[in-house]
Amino acid sequence: MTNIEGRNPVIEVLKSDRQIDKIMIANGAKEGSIKKIIGMAKDKNVVVQYVNKAKLDEISTSHAHQGVIAIVSEYEYSELEELIEKAKSTNEDMFFIILDEITDPHNLGTIIRTADAVGAHGVIIPKRRSVHITPVVAKASAGAVEYVPVCKVTNIVNTIKRLKEEGLWIAAADMDGEVFYEQNLTGPIGLVIGSEGFGISRLVKQNCDFTVKMPMTGNVTSLNASVAGGILLYEIFRQRNKG
Structure with a gap:
């Protein structure tokens, strides 16, 4: 599994067929695009887990997670x-x-x-x-x-x-x-x-x-x-x- 970090990338992965294990959202983040992500995750039966922002900071590799990280299957390269x-x-x-x-x-x-x-x-x-x-x-x-x-x-x-x-x-x-x-x-x-x-x-x-x-x-x-x-x-x- 790997991370998809940031609001727009998480929205796009929710639109795709990629397997999503869960989406982690910073506690208290519910405004704007985060609300959209929560709704899309619910529609696709994807688990949403609320965590402390420090937890997202710890696992983030982009250091620009914007309060949301999706744990997804590895990227599939084309031949x-x-x-x-x-x-x-x-x-x-x-x-x-x-x-x-x-x-x-x-x-x-x-x-x-x-x-x-x-x-x-x-x-x-x-x-x-x-x-x-x-x-x-x-x-x-x-x-x-x-x-x-x-x-x-x-x-x-x-x-x-x-x-x-x-x-x-x-x-x-x-x-x-x-x-x-x-x-x-x-x-x-x-x-x-x-x-x-x-x-x-x-x-x-x-x-x-x-x-x-x-x-x-x-x-x-x-x-x-x-x-x-x-x-x-x-x-x-x-x-x-x-x-």
């Missing part, structure tokens, strides 16, 4: 072939986000949240040297982990090659690329976002079809991975939906 088949079933051009060794849980959670907003069909992460789905990631995603499939793969390069077999063009976010809003980002596409400190690895970059960059005029020469990802994902969204 790559599942992602592909599910994307095909939508009759939309496939749209995946590939993360190359993202280690910050807040960045992963925020990217998953943006992936949900732009209609991406899944997020792909490596099994090693990457943060996985944790309570902190779930909190940062504001519950989007319940809707966006996440796949763990052994080898990012082989995954890119498999996606190319399905007709995807793979774009790498890299400062050596072409200006992103001048590129054609329509059609089946995968966007590779590199790690916070080192960017995209050489071998992964070599296997991408093209690179895109964000022009910058300030003194800081790079953006946070989730901020850069958000900008690029919304440009893909804009191009896919214009007209």
Whole structure:
């Protein structure tokens, strides 16, 4: 079992099919969204346990539980072939986000949240040297982990090659690329976002079809991975939906 922490993430997990063992709520918390959570839990026959806030502080890993923690089954990752088949079933051009060794849980959670907003069909992460789905990631995603499939793969390069077999063009976010809003980002596409400190690895970059960059005029020469990802994902969204 694992934790889902915070009001919005707990509401979203209550909407999902995920198994919930119980929901722990701080004594005296009954206002607004907490009242909604209590009602939803009652409708789903989920046990609600009232505890001291100190107890929630003790078991919280996000340190931002907002007075509520749900104890739920472990996150179920998708297989790559599942992602592909599910994307095909939508009759939309496939749209995946590939993360190359993202280690910050807040960045992963925020990217998953943006992936949900732009209609991406899944997020792909490596099994090693990457943060996985944790309570902190779930909190940062504001519950989007319940809707966006996440796949763990052994080898990012082989995954890119498999996606190319399905007709995807793979774009790498890299400062050596072409200006992103001048590129054609329509059609089946995968966007590779590199790690916070080192960017995209050489071998992964070599296997991408093209690179895109964000022009910058300030003194800081790079953006946070989730901020850069958000900008690029919304440009893909804009191009896919214009007209």
